[in-house]
Amino acid sequence: xxxxxxxxxxxxxxxxxxxxxxxxxxxxxxxxxxxxxxxxxxxxxxxxxxxxxxxxxxxxxxxxxxxxxxxxxxxxxxxxxxxxxxxxxxxxxxxxxxxxxxxxxxxxxxxxxxxxxxxxx
Amino acid sequence: xxxxxxxxxxxxxxxxxxxxxxxxxxxxxxxxxxxxxxxxxxxxxxxxxxxxxxxxxxxxxxxxxxxxxxxxxxxxxxxxxxxxxxxxxxxxxxxxxxxxxxxxxxxxxx
Numbered sequence: 001x002x003x004x005x006x007x008x009x010x011x012x013x014x015x016x017x018x019x020x021x022x023x024x025x026x027x028x029x030x031x032x033x034x035x036x037x038x039x040x041x042x043x044x045x046x047x048x049x050x051x052x053x054x055x056x057x058x059x060x061x062x063x064x065x066x067x068x069x070x071x072x073x074x075x076x077x078x079x080x081x082x083x084x085x086x087x088x089x090x091x092x093x094x095x096x097x098x099x100x101x102x103x104x105x106x107x108x109x110x111x112x113x114x115x116x117x118x119x120x121x
Numbered sequence: 122x123x124x125x126x127x128x129x130x131x132x133x134x135x136x137x138x139x140x141x142x143x144x145x146x147x148x149x150x151x152x153x154x155x156x157x158x159x160x161x162x163x164x165x166x167x168x169x170x171x172x173x174x175x176x177x178x179x180x181x182x183x184x185x186x187x188x189x190x191x192x193x194x195x196x197x198x199x200x201x202x203x204x205x206x207x208x209x210x211x212x213x214x215x216x217x218x219x220x221x222x223x224x225x226x227x228x229x230x231x
Contacts, residue, residue, distance in 0.1 A: 048220040106212030106220040111166040
């Protein structure tokens with residue numbers, strides 16, 4: 001049973017860096033899948049943040065690319081996202097998910113439960 | 122990149138069929154069979170119900186079907202049930218090697 005679990009601070013101050021980790025169980029993060037981050041502002045739709053392969057190949061949403069870094073730690077079987085210079089507009093539920101194909105096919109078959117990150121002073 | 126266009130809401134009575142559209146451009150939906158659909162009941166994570174335009178993951182009822190014509194993809198739910206209520210999102214691969222989602226459609230079962 002593949003499971004993903006997001007973790008990280010639920011409150012981040014404006015202008016600081018948001019950091020989240022996604023722990024993967026039931027599947028090796030090196031087993032040929034891509035791993036993605038998606039967010040959803042309260043009451044709004046889904047937004048793809050980016051995806052990573054275990055080799056380190058990354059794809060980012062152009063609108064966030066200047067502020068986002070996604071990394072993978074194969075030894076811990078987890079991957080992470082950092083979003084810098086956050087504002088209130090970055091307040092959202094952040095999901096991690098598995099992509100069994102090319103990283104940008106938008107085909108996410110397993111999702112974490114999501115974690116709410118609020119940007120506020 | 123602009124979000125794919127979905128109707129804000131659709132509704133239907135139990136047993137009926139509903140179709141949700143997802144309109145993109147020749148740079149995404151129109152050029153690639155990499156369209157997925159997600160169901161999101163309130164307060165839960167999205168669940169994949171259709172991938173590559175028309176394929177159903179294991180465990181998804183065959184009441185869910187997908188299709189595409191030109192720049193528009195569609196999700197049809199037949200034999201509507203109360204448990205089908207929730208938000209539905211489409212997604213697509215783009216020619217810029219990115220993923221774009223639709224704005225979401227709220228399905229109400231009357």
